Amino acid sequence: GESVGLHLPTLSVQEGDNSIINCAYSNSASDYFIWYKQESGKGPQFIIDIRSNMDKRQGQRVTVLLNKTVKHLSLQIAATQPGDSAVYFCAENPQTGGFKTIFGAGTRLFVKA
Amino acid sequence: NAGVTQTPKFRILKIGQSMTLQCTQDMNHNYMYWYRQDPGMGLKLIYYSVGAGITDKGEVPNGYNVSRSTTEDFPLRLELAAPSQTSVYFCASTQQENTEAFFGQGTRLTVV
Structure with a gap:
């Protein structure tokens, strides 16, 4: 079936370093992908998206x-x-039904000061 | 511009009780959604609506009902609360297909 999953459930990085969070998806027909950030006690917040006709997209x-x-x-x-x-x-x-978003399980990022 | 607003923020229900989780958005979005999030898990779609008067089931609709009488409001109804419905519920909206979703702050529901 369709699934979106993450390789690492927890990631710990040092402040100032670069972080890389990975994700695997199984539906090759999907054409829109989004990353969301969820802080404790809050709803998910959009970070960045990419469409299937691109391979890279940069934000801030x-x-x-x-x-x-x-x-x-x-x-x-x-x-x-x-x-x-x-x-x-x-x-x-x-x-099809491009509004029925499928979410992965999530990766928790810890940033060490 | 408030975005997506959910009430209440917290609620404790006894088994068999009913309640309505309220959701309203002021962005004039046609698409609205209800998700539940269990501890340490991603979001699962309960119900969605593509416009006023139109609703459909998502991945986990059993035990829930929705209505969409206006563009702004999308309430979620639990008729007979069960412990399995203990979760955090998020309402969201999108302007159209394949665009970012805007989420409410969530409702933490505990059924005892």
């Missing part, structure tokens, strides 16, 4: 990479800060 301190060949998505955070500590979810929208 964040970059999303999409490798459709191996169905892999990653989120790179540059110069990680304590405020980046949160749970990060990757999500995919299937090509």
Whole structure:
């Protein structure tokens, strides 16, 4: 069935280092992918998205990479800060019913000062 | 601009009780969603709506009902609360397909 999963449930990085959070998806027909950040006690917040006709997209301190060949998505955070500590979810929208987002289980990012 | 607003923030229910989780958005979004999030897990879609008067089941609809009488409001109803419905519930909205979702702050529900 369709699934979006994460390789590492917990990631610990030193402040100032770069973080890489990985995600595997199984539906090769999905054409829209999103990363969300969820801080404790809050709802998920959009970080960055990418469509299937792209392989890289950059935002402010964040970059999303999409490798459709191996169905892999990653989120790179540059110069990680304590405020980046949160749970990060990757999500995919299937090509049909592109509003029924499928969420992965999440990766918790700890930033050590 | 408040975005997506959910009430209440917390609630404790006894088994068999009923309640309605309220959700309203002021962004004029057509698409609205209800998710539940169990501890250490991702979000699972309960119900969704593509516009006023139109609702449909998501991945885990059993034990829940929804209505969408206006564009702004999308309440979620639990008729006979069960311990398995202990979870955090999030309401969300999107402007159209394949766009970012805006989430409410969540409702933490405990059924005892």
